[in-house]
Amino acid sequence: MRSIKFIATALILGVSTITILIFGYVSHMNTKTSIEKTYFHESDLVLRQTVMAFENLIKSSEATMEQFSSSVLIKQASYIKDPSSISPLLEVYQKTVPQSSALKLGLTTGAMYTGTKMSIPPSYDPRTKAWYTKALESPSNHIVWTEPYIDYMTQKIIISAAKTIYSKTGEVVGVLAIDFDVSKISSSISFSRIGEQGFVMLLNPNGVIIANKDDYLIGESIFGEQLQEMVNKSTRAQTPFILHGNKYYLKSASFGDNGMMVMTAVNIKEINTALLKELSSVFIIAIICLLVYGILAYAATLKGIAPLQKLVLLMQSAEKGNYQVHAEMKNYREIGALSSGFNQMIQGISERDAQLMVTNSELKASEEKIMLLAYYDVLTGLHNRRNLFETLNKVISKQVNSDAKAVFFIDLDNFKTINDTLGHATGDAVLKEAALRIQELAGPEDIVARIGGDEFILIIHIVDLIPDTIRVAQRLLGLMENPIKIDAVSQAVTASIGIALYPKHGVTPEALLQKADMAMYKAKASGRNNYHIFDESIQQAINEKALIKNGIREALKDDLFELMYQPLFDLREWRTTSVEALLRSKSAALAGKTTLDIIEVAEQTGQIVKIDKWVFKKACQFAKIINQDSDERIKVSINVSSFQIGQSDFVKFIKNALTEVGVSPRCIELEITETVMMDSFEANRQKLDELRQLGIHIHLDDFGTGFSSLNYMKNLPIDDVKIDKSFIDSMLHSERDQKITKAIVDLAHNIGLKVTVEGVESEAQFEMLRTYECDVLQGYFISKPLSEDDIIAFIQNEKVKR
Known part of the structure; x- marks a missing residue:
């Protein structure tokens, strides 16, 4: 343990060190910036000079080639049998190119001429060489540059600039080339140095090094796929790069029209060496200052810590259990305050010793409570989701193939109704009783958990897989069917149960619970108060849902939905006064799927909101078209889903869409069903009332199929009730349905509502x-239902008949 004198000395040294480090850092950064600026300036200067030199070299060479290739003699070279007229011309032009380069001409006949009087072996065929073939592959009259290669005749590494020669009739005569000795180019740029270890490189458009100091790296592509990125960066600024284990700052510039570039490399290690040399004196002075400050700090603290050493002895005595010690030191005000504090601490320790036993027991109880909250459901005392997954993982990891398990996913039917109507206290009591009943079936090694509001999991060991599973499921249903008495009032509660089997349906907790959950929803869809064991039909239904979901996404993206319109015939006016917009799909992915299937999946996935908005805007656009030149108003009736009306911006969207399209609200009708109003009745009623005040007509669709239709007829701001098709289908053969239909019509008329009947087929x-x-x-x-054009024609034809 460090002493106070050490801490005091360290503190002073620390402050001094920080000050010196800050000073050193600033000096370091300024010096580094200055050195880098010097090297970078030298790099830029060398780069500009080298670029200018190579630009002049390339321009002069290309000019020579252009001038030579335009010669009449050269254009007729393939027809000349005596080479004595071509060689002198090449020798003349050879004098116009740099000394380290050689002019040569290869003809389509295989003949080869040079401007350097070089002896050409009889076997040498220029047509097989890269410089010749590459020139032919390029557009006419365009000079190309080769990669570095070893020349067949000189055995030197060279690069060639080549150009295809054409006759006056446009036929290829041959290829003219200038060979450049890479070693000569490298030698010329070897004198261009940046510092002691920096150098200059010449690269072709593909990033291959053509020339460099001492032929270093000739023919290598050092950047690979990073070429374009490095060129872009190094053109703008010095860019760090590791080359064969050494770090450099690279700067590049291209020249000419052929994409070749010059790149300078500044050795970073050389910069750092220069920087260290500049800062070495600063470091020496800083070390000396630290030593002096340390000695002074140590001497200053020795005098101040003497009273503290006495106090330390008293503390060591108290540490051994002697709480009778007492401090009387008053040399310094701070030491006196510390002594007083020490005395109070000793007294406090004595008093708190008696409380420690009580506190320890309370802490243990708190830990147990925290563990209970973390792993068990507070209401029922069952395993929670976290505990279920951890326990099931452990059980599965210890199982062998013969140890089968059944996972029962139990969801209470209509629990939300009990909770909402009778209150959460009653709902909690129902959950507790349900938990007790489920536990009756659980053995000592079985698991019972509550993982959600009214969702329970029962995992039991199964000996005879299917029979045992069915027996347990039937017992669960029987236990749940018994009414639950809460405050002397019986509550009818049933359950829907989904079952997954281990290892048949999965070998992980996630897979088993997911498939049991799927099976539970299948049980609910079968009428509730039922059980269902997972099978492939459930998975197929899930897959089918996924296909429809993807088809809806594709249809929305590629505009593959369309609207059809079915006329609504007004018996009083004896004409079509409205048309109902009905969704259809042109998507191949949704072929064979009914609109009901599509809407059902869209409601489950939330895609219905986008569909509803698309339908509303599209129908508004048609309402504007159909009423544009008509003297009789035709309304367009649009169905509204519960998802759409439940959106907070529902009314705002309707208003904005009407304004955007430019159609009157009086041309629009909205059709809602009773299920749309089930959730948030009052809020939805206010939204409909606001839209009705705009002039939009509201229809209550599928009337007569819900349990509260009369209530909705009374309290909703509606203009029309639409009697469901189910009444009409059997009306001709059922006197009862006739009376019901007649009663609904009379009731609606008596309270001022109009009546629409759908499903009229005879x-x-x-x-x-x-x-x-x-x-x-x-x-x-x-x-x-008809298309837009057909419904317009239908209405026009109807007018003619009238």
Whole structure:
């Protein structure tokens, strides 16, 4: 343990060190910036000079080639049998190119001429060489540059600039090239140095090094796939790069039209060496200062710590259990305060010793409570989700193939209704009783858990897989069917149970619970108060849902939905006064899928919101079109889903869409069903009331199929009720359905509502509903759903008939 004198000395030294480090850092950064600036300036200067030199070299060489290739003699070279007229011309032009380069001409006949009087072996065929073939592959009259290669005749590493020669008739005569000795180019740039270890490189457009100091790295592509990125960066600024284990700052510049570039490399290690040399004196002075400060700090603290050493002895005595010690030191005000504090601490320790036993027991109880909250459900005392997964993982990891398990996913039916109508206290009591009943079936090694509001998991060991599973499921249903008495009031509670089997349906907790959950929803869909064991049909249904979901996404993305319109015939005006917009799909991915299937999946996935918005805007656009030149208003009726009306911006969206399209609200009708109003009735009623005040007509669709239709008829701001097709289908053969239909019509009329009947498919139905004084009829007897053009033609034809 460090002493106070050490801490005091260290503190002073620390402050001094920090000051010196800050000073050193600033000096370091300024010096480094200055040195780098010097090297970078030298690099830029060398780069500009080298670029200018190579630009002049390339321009002069290319000019020579252009001038030579335009010669009449050269254009007719393939027809000249005597080379004595070509060689002198090449020798003349050879004098115009740099001394380290050689002019040569290869003809399509295989003949080869040079401007250096070089002896050419009879076997040498220029047509097989890279410089010749590459020139032919390039566009006409365009000079190309080769990669570095070893020349067949000189055995030197060279690069060639080549150009295809054409006759006056456009035929290829041959290829003219200038060879550049890479070693000469490298030698010329070896004198261009940046510092002691920096150098200059010449690269072709593909990043291959053409020339460098001492032919270093010739032919290598040092950047690979990073070429373009490095070129972009190094063109703008010095860019760090590791080359064969050494770090350099690279700067590049391209020249000419061929994409070749010059790149300078500044050795970072050389910069750091220069920097260290500059800062060495600063470091020496800083070390000396630290030593002096340390000695002074140590001497200053020795005098101040003497009283503290006495106090330390008293503390050591108290540490051994002697609480009778007492400090009387008052040399310094601070030491006196510390002594007083020490005395109070000793007294406090004595008093708190008696409380430690009590506190320890309380801490243990708290730990147990925390563990209980972390792993068990507070309400029922069952395993929670976390505990379930950890326990099930451990059980599975110890199982062998013969140890089968059944996972029961139990969801209470209509629990939300109990909770909402009777209160959370009653709901909690129901959950506790349900937990007790499930535990009755659990053995000592079985697991019971509550993982959600009204969701329970039972995992039991199964000997005879299917029979045992069915027996347990039936017992669970029987236990749950017994009414639960809460405050002397019986509550009817049933359960839907999904079952997954280990290892048949999965070998992980996640897979087992997921499949049991799927099976539970299958049980609910089968009428509730039921059980279902997971099977492939469930997985197929999930897969089918995924296909429809993807098809909806594709249809929305590629505009593959369309609207069809079915007329609504007004019996009083004896004409079509409205058309209902019905969704259809043109997507191949949704082929064979009914609109009901598509809507059902869209509601489950949330895609229905996008579909609803698309349908509303599209229908508004058609409402504007159909009423544009009409003297009789035709309304467009649009179905509204519970998801759409539940959106907080529902009314705002409707208003914005009407304004954007430029259609009157009086041309729009909205159709809602009773299920749309089930959640948030009052909030949704206010939204409909606001839209109705705009002039939009509201229809209550599928009337008569819900349990609270009369209540909705009374309290909703609606203009029309639409009697469900199920009444009409059997009306001709059922006197009861006739009376119900007639009663609904009379009731609606008595409270000022109009009545629309859908599903009219025969003349007999039409005439009977007409005698009932229904207002509007819809169905295939009048017309099937039609496209935009067809519904417009239908209405026009109807006018003619009138």
